[in-house]
Amino acid sequence: MQELIKRAKELLADGTAARVLGWRRGDLPYNPEPAFFEKEEDLDRFVYDGFCGANLSKMMIEASRLEGKTLVFLKPCDTYSFNQLLKEHRVDREKAYIIGVGCRGKLDIEKIRAQGISGITAISGAENDGPDTLKVRTIYGDRTVNYGSALLGRCHVCKGKEHKICDEQIGRSRDTKDADPYEEVRAVEAMTPEARFAFFQKELGKCIRCNACRNVCPACSCRKCVFDSTSFDSAQKANVDSFEEKMFHIIRSFHVAGRCTDCGECSRVCPQGIPLHLFNRRYIKEINELYGQFQAGEDPEATSPLTDYLAEDPEPGIIEERG
Amino acid sequence: MQVEDKKEFRPKIVAFCCNWCSYAGADLAGSSRLSYPADVKIIRVPCSCRVNPMFILRAFERGADGVILCGCHPGDCHYSTGNFYTRRRMTLLFSMLDFIGIEKGRVRVEWVSAAEGAKFSATMNEFAEKIRSLGENVRLGDIRCRS
Ligand code: SF4
Numbered sequence: 494m495q496e497l498i499k500r501a502k503e504l505l506a507d508g509t510a511a512r513v514l515g516w517r518r519g520d521l522p523y524n525p526e527p528a529f530f531e532k533e534e535d536l537d538r539f540v541y542d543g544f545c546g547a548n549l550s551k552m553m554i555e556a557s558r559l560e561g562k563t564l565v566f567l568k569p570c571d572t573y574s575f576n577q578l579l580k581e582h583r584v585d586r587e588k589a590y591i592i593g594v595g596c597r598g599k600l601d602i603e604k605i606r607a608q609g610i611s612g613i614t615a616i617s618g619a620e621n622d623g624p625d626t627l628k629v630r631t632i633y634g635d636r637t638v639n640y641g642s643a644l645l646g647r648c649h650v651c652k653g654k655e656h657k658i659c660d661e662q663i664g665r666s667r668d669t670k671d672a673d674p675y676e677e678v679r680a681v682e683a684m685t686p687e688a689r690f691a692f693f694q695k696e697l698g699k700c701i702r703c704n705a706c707r708n709v710c711p712a713c714s715c716r717k718c719v720f721d722s723t724s725f726d727s728a729q730k731a732n733v734d735s736f737e738e739k740m741f742h743i744i745r746s747f748h749v750a751g752r753c754t755d756c757g758e759c760s761r762v763c764p765q766g767i768p769l770h771l772f773n774r775r776y777i778k779e780i781n782e783l784y785g786q787f788q789a790g791e792d793p794e795a796t797s798p799l800t801d802y803l804a805e806d807p808e809p810g811i812i813e814e815r816g
Numbered sequence: 817m818q819v820e821d822k823k824e825f826r827p828k829i830v831a832f833c834c835n836w837c838s839y840a841g842a843d844l845a846g847s848s849r850l851s852y853p854a855d856v857k858i859i860r861v862p863c864s865c866r867v868n869p870m871f872i873l874r875a876f877e878r879g880a881d882g883v884i885l886c887g888c889h890p891g892d893c894h895y896s897t898g899n900f901y902t903r904r905r906m907t908l909l910f911s912m913l914d915f916i917g918i919e920k921g922r923v924r925v926e927w928v929s930a931a932e933g934a935k936f937s938a939t940m941n942e943f944a945e946k947i948r949s950l951g952e953n954v955r956l957g958d959i960r961c962r963s
Pocket residue numbers: 699700701702703704705706707762763764765766767769
């Protein structure tokens with residue numbers, strides 16, 4: 494972390510970057526938040542640890558409109574999102590100075606709590622080059638947690654630790670992939686239609702339409718969104734009509750089909766714990782099977798599958814026929 | 817006898833037809849006196865690819881029991897390639913509907929040219945029969961909340 498701060502100060506001082514986009518300590522030990530830093534002294538609050546799951550690439554849309562370059566820290570998975578935004582002309586490469594940061598997997602506070610831990614006041618050992626065991630101080634005494642046991646679901650299916658785009662790299666990464674990304678999708682596919690319907694009705698019924706999944710998604714970058722309400726304040730969070738209420742999840746996931754990099758942010762931020770990645774990954778799995786292997790954000794020059802076609806593509810009837 | 821009739825399920829079917837082929841095909845079916853169920857409501861669109869997947873979801877939300885999308889045969893689209901995009905888009909939409917547990921067969925894509933009045937009529941009769949056998953669409957109108 495000190496290395497990142499030192500480098501950020503250098504780049505601010507020599508005029509390469511006009512500002513820094515990183516993470517700032519939050520009010521709890523496990524909730525750092527994305528932040529812009531304009532001055533060297535502001536960087537005292539900069540943090541990069543296991544809780545910095547937030548993908549900063551979407552904030553580069555805003556930063557691309559500002560004067561001068563923004564130094565942005567991107568984890569390996571975040572670089573896919575940045576590439577996808579580049580491809581969609583939403584960010585300006587010239588306005589970004591990208592430092593690819595190493596990653597040993599990011600933490601899910603819920604998985605720490607699930608180990609029977611509550612009343613957390615401090616956590617140490619979450620640094621990127623930290624130990625394998627987290628020390629958790631709580632109002633009920635001290636506890637320890639194995640770092641690997643508290644990883645976000647997405648880190649278990651990590652696309653790899655290579656930065657797809659960056660100007661320089663700092664920090665080491667560790668391999669965290671130990672599961673098949675489509676395992677959960679297959680488990681749902683194996684159920685009967687009735688069971689699938691019941692499963693989704695139960696999961697989606699939990700949704701409070703906070704819009705967090707949309708707001709965080711780097712693929713959801715439309716200037717005007719179909720889900721924006723014309724109302725102000727709390728009313729804008731409510732469903733515009735019953736159509737939206739019922740179809741939100743199908744529409745949201747369809748809008749990002751072919752563009753979703755599977756960065757995992759939607760599932761991370763959902764306050765209701767809805768497995769939104771199931772929708773995204775089902776699309777990715779189908780696209781791979783029907784139209785050929787495709788990874789959004791891998792190559793900013795590649796044509797995305799929904800803006801492309803082949804004369805010999807299967808007919809939509811294949812869904813019914815394949816049984 | 818009248819009471820019996822009332823019980824019979826009459827599906828509501830929405831058919832999106834592209835102006836250049838399928839709508840003309842429907843016209844030909846009509847002028848050739850080929851019948852198709854009165855339950856099929858045709859919505860004319862400039863091209864099959866004008867149909868946003870949301871139109872299909874909206875039709876279901878408004879009470880449709882089945883939705884069919886008809887366009888020119890691949891390669892014959894009036895706008896050259898529109899229906900090629902339709903094909904991928906609809907395949908993925910249908911796949912998602914299947915994934916969340918909606919009965920297969922409530923949605924369909926058929927290519928019908930302006931000369932295929934008979935195919936139009938046969939397709940609609942067959943689709944209406946399929947929807948009749950599936951019964952009323954309950955699930956898609958109600959993917960959230962009520963159970
Ligand atoms: S983040 Fe979760 S609760 Fe909020 S709108 Fe999305 S799915 Fe619903």
